[in-house]
Amino acid sequence: MDSGNAGELVALALKRAGVSHLFTLNGGHIWPLLTGATEHGIRVVDTRHEQSAAFAAEGWAKVTRECGVAAVTAGPGVTNSASALAQAHGSDSPLFVIGGRAPVARWGMGSLQEMDHVEVVRTLTKKAMTLASADDAYAAAMECVRFALSRRTGPVFMDIPIDVFFGAADLPEATEHLTPDPGPPPDPDLVKRAARLIGEASRPVLVAGGGVWWARAEEEVLALVEAGMLPLTVNGMARGVLPPSHPLFFSRARGQALREADLIVLAGVLLDFRLNFGQPPVFGEDARLIYLDVDDHHKHRPAEVAIFGNLKAAIGQLATALREKPDHGLWVEKLRGTETSARRADAAMMRSGSSPVHPARLIAEVDRFADPDAIIVGDGGDFVSFAGRLIERQKPGLWIDPGPFGCLGSGPGYAMAAKLARPDRQVILLSGDGAFGFSAMEFDTMVRHGIPAVCVVGNNGIWALEKHPMQSMLGASVAADLGPRTRYDKVVEALGGYGEMVERPEEIRPALARAFRSGLPACVNVICDPDAEYPRSSVLM
Numbered sequence: 001m002d003s004g005n006a007g008e009l010v011a012l013a014l015k016r017a018g019v020s021h022l023f024t025l026n027g028g029h030i031w032p033l034l035t036g037a038t039e040h041g042i043r044v045v046d047t048r049h050e051q052s053a054a055f056a057a058e059g060w061a062k063v064t065r066e067c068g069v070a071a072v073t074a075g076p077g078v079t080n081s082a083s084a085l086a087q088a089h090g091s092d093s094p095l096f097v098i099g100g101r102a103p104v105a106r107w108g109m110g111s112l113q114e115m116d117h118v119e120v121v122r123t124l125t126k127k128a129m130t131l132a133s134a135d136d137a138y139a140a141a142m143e144c145v146r147f148a149l150s151r152r153t154g155p156v157f158m159d160i161p162i163d164v165f166f167g168a169a170d171l172p173e174a175t176e177h178l179t180p181d182p183g184p185p186p187d188p189d190l191v192k193r194a195a196r197l198i199g200e201a202s203r204p205v206l207v208a209g210g211g212v213w214w215a216r217a218e219e220e221v222l223a224l225v226e227a228g229m230l231p232l233t234v235n236g237m238a239r240g241v242l243p244p245s246h247p248l249f250f251s252r253a254r255g256q257a258l259r260e261a262d263l264i265v266l267a268g269v270l271l272d273f274r275l276n277f278g279q280p281p282v283f284g285e286d287a288r289l290i291y292l293d294v295d296d297h298h299k300h301r302p303a304e305v306a307i308f309g310n311l312k313a314a315i316g317q318l319a320t321a322l323r324e325k326p327d328h329g330l331w332v333e334k335l336r337g338t339e340t341s342a343r344r345a346d347a348a349m350m351r352s353g354s355s356p357v358h359p360a361r362l363i364a365e366v367d368r369f370a371d372p373d374a375i376i377v378g379d380g381g382d383f384v385s386f387a388g389r390l391i392e393r394q395k396p397g398l399w400i401d402p403g404p405f406g407c408l409g410s411g412p413g414y415a416m417a418a419k420l421a422r423p424d425r426q427v428i429l430l431s432g433d434g435a436f437g438f439s440a441m442e443f444d445t446m447v448r449h450g451i452p453a454v455c456v457v458g459n460n461g462i463w464a465l466e467k468h469p470m471q472s473m474l475g476a477s478v479a480a481d482l483g484p485r486t487r488y489d490k491v492v493e494a495l496g497g498y499g500e501m502v503e504r505p506e507e508i509r510p511a512l513a514r515a516f517r518s519g520l521p522a523c524v525n526v527i528c529d530p531d532a533e534y535p536r537s538s539v540l541m
């Protein structure tokens, strides 16, 4: 039997677990893994900042539902990846970050970049560990990937001391296929009770959250919606589980649906700030709740029925249990009225002909230009809020944003991963001008690796999502301005990409066409109106 060092063994395990890309930035502590990955045919994509390597791995997970993998060097490599671990934790993204580590043999003696990463990342991950020996390398790496993909999916961290990295062990034969654990099957009695409640309700609503994306339960959601005649609203990664044209899909009537519902069915949803923690005035005081999820994470309001475990099975079995389709026609009709008039009210700003450009007009132009299967990545404040409100997707997995952790600067990592995972599709990164600054050097990564994502900058010269609320709440604006008309397009051009600046709304579409035709990573830098405030009804905290 052949033998290899721990780096090679980890790479072999990753390869056999289906990992095709490793996002990284070089450092001597991880060399055996980089060479091992190359030997086993894993594509190594080296970024300009570990934050982006880890975000790219998380973005890979968000697009593909596979486990994304990043390798970062000891010390600063790991601390730089902390934001992405936290963001993955907030979004349940299956992510595996492998760190280098100072040698065990000299632990505590002050080696280069020595620190105990495990203690630092413990609260940001599902599991964090140090590899003890090369003999465990293969099984430990395989188990980390399986763990990231099991139950409530999420980030896992393992560091490997440099002397363990260079230890050798036998290369194992291929074992059985990696099978994640989706959690226990639903209790049939609970499913029956939930079905009865839906049948009895007069104004039920179903909310689908990111959990349904991770559980691959979009078909079951459709079946449940139709079997229960349940109006559906979505949040997070569930965007697109129903096409926007479906008669039971609602986005703009969500406020009314939740406020007036007598029964709220929550599938793969966290009761966090996005839903006002499940409290009034967003949820009615007397509304009854049904939870369907992998576990009770962020379920801080008592429910009539809670079914925790295998989410895909629970949603599917609930749909089947609804044998007589209830009639919620009047309720659905009422919500449709609200939905239609809310959409009509947005139409004027989407048609705005102003220069500087209204961000809603810019979003409308991008939406009209994008292919139905384009992947749209959001990174920014108000600009992304406009996009989130105005852009619908036909399928899930086509809208990628930071999720509840909300870290600016994740966009370029996400966009490069999306384009690598789906090379035949358009990938459009919608970036605020503030957001652009965090990871702008990643356009160099995309140029070097031939990853032609197109970035559209909503350049309003301010941190709008902070400046406008700060002004209205405090009557002050401190540290809320950026340079006006900064040439982000020239930055991308200087790095070897394509760039242009756009000032008038009718120039947007031709500029997008040229950016895509260039075949290069591109930046369409659109000068936007800083006074076009996002019509926000609440400050989310």
Ligand SMILES: Cc1ncc(C[n+]2csc(CCOP(=O)(O)OP(=O)(O)O)c2C)c(N)n1
Residues within 6 Å of the ligand: 379, 380, 381, 382, 383, 384, 406, 407, 408, 409, 431, 432, 433, 434, 435, 436, 458, 460, 462, 463, 464, 465, 466
């Ligand atoms: C890493 C990080 N730092 C700070 C914030 C706080 N923050 C949220 S939105 C925002 C403004 C974003 O500005 P920009 O990207 O220009 O978009 P705009 O709101 O102007 O459309 C800031 C600073 C954050 N979410 N993440």
Ligand SMILES: [Mg+2]
Residues within 6 Å of the ligand: 432, 433, 434, 458, 459, 460, 461, 462, 463, 464
């Ligand atoms: Mg801005």
